[in-house]
Amino acid sequence: MVFRKINSTDIYENLLNLKQITFEITDACNLKCKYCGYGDMYFGYDKRESKYMTFQQIKLLFEYLFVIWTKDRPASEIPNTYISFYGGEPLLNMNLIMAVVQYLEHQHINRNFVFSMTTNAVLLDRYMDYLVAHNFHLLISLDGDKAAQSYRSDISGRNSFDKVYKNVKILQNLYPAFFMNNVNFNSVLHNRNSVEGIMTFMKKEFNKRPSISELNTSGIKPDKLEKFEKTFRNKMESLMLSGNCKKISEELFLSDPRTHELLLFLFQYSGNYFKDYNSLFIDEENFTVTPTGTCTPFGKKMFVTVNGKILQCEKIDHSFALGSISEEGVLLDLNSVTENYNYYLEKMEVQCKSCKRKKSCIQCLYFIPCIAKKEKPVCPGFMGDTAFKYYAASCMDYLKEHPHLYAKIMNDVIME
Amino acid sequence: MKQVLTLFPDTFLWLKASAGLLYNAKTFISDGFNNTPVLKSLCSALLFVDNLYSIEIEPENLTAEETEFVDLIIRKKYGFITDHLEKAYSLPPILSIQNDIKKLENSPSKSFDENLLKYLTTLTIYTGGRFPGPSYYRQTYYPFHSESRLEDSEILNFFDHIHSRYIKKINIVFSHIESTNFLISLSGKLKAAAPKVVYYCHVRELSDNITSILTLLDVTTILICEYEPAALTALRDFLEYHKGQHPFEFNFLIRSQTEYNYWEHLVSQYEIKLYKYIPIYDNNYAFFNRFVFLNEEDITNTTLSKRIVFAHQAVNINFFGELILLPDGLVFSNVNKPPVGYMQDSPYDLIKNELHKNYAWRVIRDQEPCSECVYQWLCPSPGQYELILGKNNLCTIK
Numbered sequence: 001m002v003f004r005k006i007n008s009t010d011i012y013e014n015l016l017n018l019k020q021i022t023f024e025i026t027d028a029c030n031l032k033c034k035y036c037g038y039g040d041m042y043f044g045y046d047k048r049e050s051k052y053m054t055f056q057q058i059k060l061l062f063e064y065l066f067v068i069w070t071k072d073r074p075a076s077e078i079p080n081t082y083i084s085f086y087g088g089e090p091l092l093n094m095n096l097i098m099a100v101v102q103y104l105e106h107q108h109i110n111r112n113f114v115f116s117m118t119t120n121a122v123l124l125d126r127y128m129d130y131l132v133a134h135n136f137h138l139l140i141s142l143d144g145d146k147a148a149q150s151y152r153s154d155i156s157g158r159n160s161f162d163k164v165y166k167n168v169k170i171l172q173n174l175y176p177a178f179f180m181n182n183v184n185f186n187s188v189l190h191n192r193n194s195v196e197g198i199m200t201f202m203k204k205e206f207n208k209r210p211s212i213s214e215l216n217t218s219g220i221k222p223d224k225l226e227k228f229e230k231t232f233r234n235k236m237e238s239l240m241l242s243g244n245c246k247k248i249s250e251e252l253f254l255s256d257p258r259t260h261e262l263l264l265f266l267f268q269y270s271g272n273y274f275k276d277y278n279s280l281f282i283d284e285e286n287f288t289v290t291p292t293g294t295c296t297p298f299g300k301k302m303f304v305t306v307n308g309k310i311l312q313c314e315k316i317d318h319s320f321a322l323g324s325i326s327e328e329g330v331l332l333d334l335n336s337v338t339e340n341y342n343y344y345l346e347k348m349e350v351q352c353k354s355c356k357r358k359k360s361c362i363q364c365l366y367f368i369p370c371i372a373k374k375e376k377p378v379c380p381g382f383m384g385d386t387a388f389k390y391y392a393a394s395c396m397d398y399l400k401e402h403p404h405l406y407a408k409i410m411n412d413v414i415m416e
Numbered sequence: 417m418k419q420v421l422t423l424f425p426d427t428f429l430w431l432k433a434s435a436g437l438l439y440n441a442k443t444f445i446s447d448g449f450n451n452t453p454v455l456k457s458l459c460s461a462l463l464f465v466d467n468l469y470s471i472e473i474e475p476e477n478l479t480a481e482e483t484e485f486v487d488l489i490i491r492k493k494y495g496f497i498t499d500h501l502e503k504a505y506s507l508p509p510i511l512s513i514q515n516d517i518k519k520l521e522n523s524p525s526k527s528f529d530e531n532l533l534k535y536l537t538t539l540t541i542y543t544g545g546r547f548p549g550p551s552y553y554r555q556t557y558y559p560f561h562s563e564s565r566l567e568d569s570e571i572l573n574f575f576d577h578i579h580s581r582y583i584k585k586i587n588i589v590f591s592h593i594e595s596t597n598f599l600i601s602l603s604g605k606l607k608a609a610a611p612k613v614v615y616y617c618h619v620r621e622l623s624d625n626i627t628s629i630l631t632l633l634d635v636t637t638i639l640i641c642e643y644e645p646a647a648l649t650a651l652r653d654f655l656e657y658h659k660g661q662h663p664f665e666f667n668f669l670i671r672s673q674t675e676y677n678y679w680e681h682l683v684s685q686y687e688i689k690l691y692k693y694i695p696i697y698d699n700n701y702a703f704f705n706r707f708v709f710l711n712e713e714d715i716t717n718t719t720l721s722k723r724i725v726f727a728h729q730a731v732n733i734n735f736f737g738e739l740i741l742l743p744d745g746l747v748f749s750n751v752n753k754p755p756v757g758y759m760q761d762s763p764y765d766l767i768k769n770e771l772h773k774n775y776a777w778r779v780i781r782d783q784e785p786c787s788e789c790v791y792q793w794l795c796p797s798p799g800q801y802e803l804i805l806g807k808n809n810l811c812t813i814k
Contacts, residue, residue, distance in 0.1 A: 013581065017531075073580050075531040077764035270507045271425065271722055276515040277736060277777075278534060280727040400505050403466040410512040414523050 003349060004288040005342040008334040011297050015065065017074050020082040020301035022314055023100075025053045026093040027306045030122050031160055034151040035190060035231055037216045038088075044219035044317040051306045052092075055099045057325045061304060062103070064330035069109060077110075082137075084116045086314060088306070091123040094130075101134050118186070120152065122160060124167040132178045140168060140185050142210075144201045148193035151231075165205075172206060185210035189233045196242035199251065209251060218367050219317065254413070258398050263409050265395040268360035272410060291345050291352035292368075292379075293361035297322055297337050316366040344371050351379050356388030420504030421486055422470040423462060423495035426722055428509055430790050431459055437790035438494045441509075441722040445492055448790060454481050469495075469506035511726045517771055517778070532767045535777070537737035538585045539578065539610075541571055543598075544743025545591035547618070554752050555800045556667065556694045557616045558640055559591040562743045568601050570759075574741060578763045579609055589616040596629045603633045616640055616667075619651045627654065630664070637664040643675040655686045666691040671698050673707070697804050708801065710811040715791045725793050728780065732797040735776035739766055750776035752803040785814035 027038070028050040038045050083104065085097055097117075104113045116137035124131075124140075131138065142164055143149045149161035172179045187198045187210045195212055202208045215232050236257050242248050249256045254263060267273040274280050279287075290296060295312060303314040309321035310332060322340075323332030344365045352358050363381035370377040383391060399406060423429060426442040431451050436459060439446040449455060461471045478486065489495045498504055513519070520528045542553065545565035552558035566574075575586070586606050593599065599615070606613045613635040617626070619642070630637045641651055655662070668679040670693050683691060695708045720728075727733050739756070740748045746755040747766055753775035757766045770777055781792050786809050789795075801810055 073533060073763070075533045075580075075582070076527075077529055077532060077762070077768075079530075080527070266507070267512075272507065272510055272726070273512045274514065274726070276531070276534070277513065277731050278537070280513075280723065280731060281733070281736075283721075283723065396505060397502075400468065400502075403468050403505075406468065406507065407465040407510065410510045414519060414526050415514060 002286060002288045003291050003352065005345055006290055006296050006338055008338045011334045011337055012068070014296060014298035015068050015302075016072050017076070017079060018065065018081055018298055018302060019079075020084055021061070022084040022086050022301055022303045023053060023058060024086050024088065024304065024306045024314070025090050025096050026088040027051050028092050029088045029120075030092060030154065031089065031120050031152055032155055032157075033153070035188060035215050037219075041221060041224040041228055042216065042219045043221055044319070046305060046307050046309070046318050048088075053096060053304075053306050053308075055096055055103070056327075057304075057308055058096070058100055059103065060325050060329050061310075062107075064332070066107070066109060069111065074110075078112050079110075080112045080114055082114045082116050082301075084118070084301075086118050086303075089120055089122065090117050091119055091127055094123075094127055098130065120160065121164045121167050122154075124164075125170055128167075128171050128175070132175050132182075136182065138183045140164075140183060141188070142168070142185050142202075143187045143190070144193045144198045148187075148197060148201070150192055151188075151190060168206065179206075184208065187212050189214050189235055189238060190231050191233055194233070194241065195235060195238040195252075196244070196248055199248055209255075211255060212252075216315075253408075259402075259405060259409075262395050262398055262405060263413065264360045264362065265392065266399075266406070266409055269392070270410075289359075291349050291358070291361075292365045293363045293381075294365045297341060313366075316364070319372070320366050347371065347377055348379060351382055354384075355379070355382050356385060357381065357383040357391065417476075417499070418472055418474055418501075419497050419499055420470050420501055421462075421473050421489065421495060421497050422468075422504045422506050423489070423508070424493070425469070425507045425509065427469075427494045428722075428725060428793070429459060429463060429494075430792070431456065431463070432788055432790050435790045438489070438492070439725075439794065440492075440494055441720060441725055443493055444719040445494075446716050446794070447488060447492060447494075449485065449488070452481060454479055455485055458482055458485065463508070465508060465510065469508045470504040472501075473497075509722055509726070511729055513730060516730075528771075529764070529768065532764055532771075533580045534582045535737055535771075536578075536580065536739060536763060536767055537582060538587065538739075539575070539583055540587040540589065540738060540740040541566070541574070542589045542740070542742050543571070543591055545594070547591035550698065552669065552696055552698075553589070555696055555804060556669070557587060557589050557638070558669075559589065559618050559621075560743060561591060564743060565591060566741075566743050568598050571602060572605055574759045575606065575609060577759070578739075578766075580763060583610050585612040585614065586610045587614045587616060590618075590621065593617065593621045593626055596625055599626070599629055599633065603635050607634055612636065614638060618642070618647070619654065620647045622650050622654055627657075639664050639666050641666055641668045641679070643669065643671070643678060651682075655682070655688075660687065662686070662688060662690070664690075668693050669696045670694065671696050671700050672703050676707075695801075697801055701805075704801070704805070705812070708810065710795065710813075712791075712813055715794050715811070715813075718794055720794060728793045728795070728797055730778070730780070732777055732779045734797050734799050735779065737777070739770075748775075750779075750800075750803075752800060781808075783808045785809055789814055 027048045033039065035041065038048055090097065101115060114137065115134055118139045121140045143152060146159060146161040150159050152160050154160055185202055185208055189195065189212050198210060198212055202210045212235060214235050220228050239245060239248060239256065254260050297312045301313060303311045304325065305318060308325040309318055310323040311321050322337045323330065348365060361381065363379055365371055368377045368379055424440065426440055428439045428441065430437045434451050436449045436451040436455065437446060461467060462469060490497055517528060520526050542560040543566050544560050544562035547559040547561040549561060553560045588602065603613060615630065615635050615637045617637060618640045641647060666688060668691060670676045670679065679693065697704055735750055740751055741759055745759045747757050747759055748755050749770040756769040756775065779798055781795055781798060786792050786795065791813065795811065802808055
């Protein structure tokens with residue numbers, strides 16, 4: 001296994017094969033969720049000013065990408081590129097969504113655009129016909145039943161459950177096939193719900209298995225730590241407290257953190273996993289990886305904020321913007337993006353080399369404290385010999401308790 | 417007392433009708449055994465995936481045959497035995513390829529077509545032109561005889577058309593070399609397009625002018641050396657002139673032991689370092705049977721890592737990733753099979769055709785008699801000789 005830095009060609013290739021662009025089309029929201037990552041519990045994002053992205057901003061970005069997409073040949077004949085609308089609440093900027101959809105549907109470009117959206121569903125009743133007509137993929141935020149949804153309140157403090165539930169039911173009844181194929185749910189776990197409660201509710205009401213996420217654990221304001229700790233629930237702990245933990249774990253499969261950890265362990269340490277046929281031709285000693293578990297810029301997606309900042313993901317601090325869209329056009333210097341990224345990698349390289357978990361690292365460098373500062377950053381995911389032995393043993397113990405997972409993971413799983 | 421027998425994760429255990437084989441891909445040791453009903457039962461339990469390569473045994477209740485087998489496993493380090501049940505598990509070598517074609521074809525969320533272009537890593541172009549002689553191009557890189565030849569503009573157009581960032585190597589196999597301009601104009605453009613460019617020239621085509629041009633170009637030149645008078649004279653002249661410093665590499669074609677002896681003498685006499693011996697089938701079955709076919713000892717002496725064994729199970733390591741253009745404009749994944757398309761077709765279509773039809777890239781030893789043999793995955797991937805000889809195996813075992 002050889003560490004390598006990235007070069008601007010890698011980033012260019014990522015742009016050429018770009019899988020997803022997520023636009024924060026507004027920072028306005030019609031809900032005021034208590035735990036919101038853009039709320040008063042967190043820092044690390046641009047001030048929320050109820051701004052709305054313009055069509056011109058988006059058009060400039062596409063014109064920049066069209067040059068790349070028409071100049072070189074992508075790895076797939078007709079690549080799928082997800083165009084994702086994000087907020088705030090994206091349905092508040094529906095005119096822009098419609099303009100973008102119309103614009104892309106009239107481009108003669110060798111791409112298959114797939115539209116998607118993360119929404120709180122408050123305005124879903126107004127726009128569902130359009131979303132269905134254009135085959136949107138929806139990720140609806142719903143934390144469970146009324147009590148579970150109680151942190152997701154509107155501006156006046158009213159629980160949004162009744163409105164959201166009613167809208168989702170209308171969608172389910174009017175467009176059952178669309179609902180089955182294109183709609184998923186995300187539930188945030190906190191101290192007013194549980195893994196079991198969420199799973200039961202979603203199964204009973206919508207016949208769905210939601211993704212369940214924990215509260216964002218980075219960027220918490222020091223004076224809000226107490227509030228955070230009171231609200232936060234660990235997914236694993238909640239799962240273990242379930243009355244029927246085993247059954248729920250089976251249903252969750254890779255959404256069970258232990259099974260997901262096992263997958264990472266098996267894929268990286270069994271010696272039996274290969275990404276593609278080409279990987280079979282490379283000796284493990286010669287296999288090159290970039291240190292840390294960070295995606296290379298635009299390797300998975302591109303995120304554009306309402307202020308025109310270009311980032312590699314919506315989860316990371318806005319101060320790590322890689323470029324921007326201004327009136328003059330897209331400013332994205334691939335050499336400077338490369339230099340910055342490699343600078344961070346260099347800062348971590350010594351720790352990465354001695355880390356026993358380097359092969360299955362999931363640590364994003366943008367979440368390592370002090371990574372952009374002069375001080376020496378310390379990786380929170382670092383594992384020495386003892387920690388790694390414990391980690392490996394816990395994965396194998398879990399496998400021994402659930403031996404059927406070995407064949408299932410090795411034979412059936414296809415990672416996105 | 418109950419104990420647990422566990423195989424190491426680098427140990428392969430293969431069972432066929434009447435035979436079995438243990439192979440440790442770390443120590444490269446292998447042992448065959450008779451797949452008797454008693455051992456079959458024990459091995460089947462070990463191979464049941466959910467058992468994680470482990471079975472409970474009571475040594476005092478084992479038959480003599482089982483005891484001997486368990487002793488073999490421990491003695492030759494194919495596995496271990498322990499009293500501690502909690503330590504008894506291992507990861508059987510199940511190959512998992514994330515973007516496996518069959519997996520993708522059955523997936524509702526992923527497409528078979530994704531990232532296809534990454535698989536095309538080598539392009540081979542036969543320029544064609546006059547080169548009367550045998551059709552050895554069906555076995556190895558060798559000049560292709562045709563009345564017309566591809567012009568350099570056609571080659572470059574083809575390359576522009578099929579070009580991708582993932583092509584790592586371009587082979588150009590020349591027939592008769594009429595002009596050196598051809599060599600020069602191609603090399604500059606091809607070098608900019610792929611990290612490695614290899615020119616294959618028959619030694620008979622060498623002239624002082626061609627040699628000096630090839631020496632100056634930033635490409636690898638491989639001389640195809642054939643045991644026939646004109647070629648031998650040309651080769652001797654070349655070697656005398658470049659004594660002690662050979663700018664090129666050599667492929668020595670071998671059809672008989674006499675030829676082998678001759679090349680071996682030449683290699684030693686002129687201290688040639690970069691060379692390969694390439695057996696050629698030309699109605700010389702006895703030679704092949706004696707010197708090319710593998711016997712059991714050859715196979716058990718192989719030192720294959722787990723990765724290479726997996727590669728044998730999934731792809732053809734001789735052919736994977738290569739497309740070949742012949743002078744008539746047809747494109748092949750294997751020149752002994754039907755074409756996968758024309759030079760005008762898109763690279764995606766050419767790759768898709770090959771992946772669907774599987775003429776070469778994923779041709780593995782899954783046909784009889786290999787599929788009935790315990791050495792199935794230790795043997796090299798099938799090559800051209802099997803097709804030329806019309807038999808699926810190239811060994812003396814079955």
